[in-house]
Amino acid sequence: MYTVQHCAAQMVKQKTGGNIVCISSAAGHHGCAPMTCAAYVASKHAVLGLVKQVAGELAEHGIRCNSISPGIMRTAMLKKIFEGTQGREELLSSGCMLKRVGEPDELHGAMLYLMSDASSYMTGNDILVNGGKL
Structure with missing residues (x-):
């Protein structure tokens, strides 16, 4: 939350718009x-709630906020679990x-998408990257 607040404040101050991408977890869904967690x-x-709220607050400044929710990743x-x-x-x-368990590299595509103009009409949303959780 503090990182988002700090980044958003700078982006608003610079008046250049931008993207914020948070990392949540499929467990949030x-x-x-x-497991007891x-x-x-x-x-x-x-994190999912924060993203939705921040997206609404920052939209007028041309700042988008989305998240990625990884499933079970190696x-x-x-490894400790x-x-x-x-x-x-x-x-x-x-x-x-x-x-199978996912590999961290498999999150790169979702991150690139959210940080690019390809997702310019997307804010306040989450992308699940979870191998098709049943």
């Missing part, structure tokens, strides 16, 4: 039970249509 899910849901955090628990990766990836 559908939770991640049976209510605080994580709540914080990611909050990150350092996920998988450590010592055999079968957890298969269990988590079985819940998506592609039946």
Whole structure:
């Protein structure tokens, strides 16, 4: 939230418009039970709400605000979750249509789209990149 506030203030001051892209999580859309991570899910849901509100506040300044919600991605955090628990990766990836964990590089296309003029009529929205979560 503070990063968005700081960036938005600078963009408004410069009067050049621009794009803000926040990173949420697919968990902000559908939770991640049976894991116990209510605080994580709540914080990611909050990012989605922040994006919608900020988009409305900044639209008059030509500033768009959107978000990306990654699904299960092979990150350092996920590696810790998988450590010592055999079968957890298969269990988590079985819940998506592609039946695999995503790679961080697979977020590049969504980010490029949101930062480019190709998405010039898009604000206050989220792109789910989650392998087709069932």
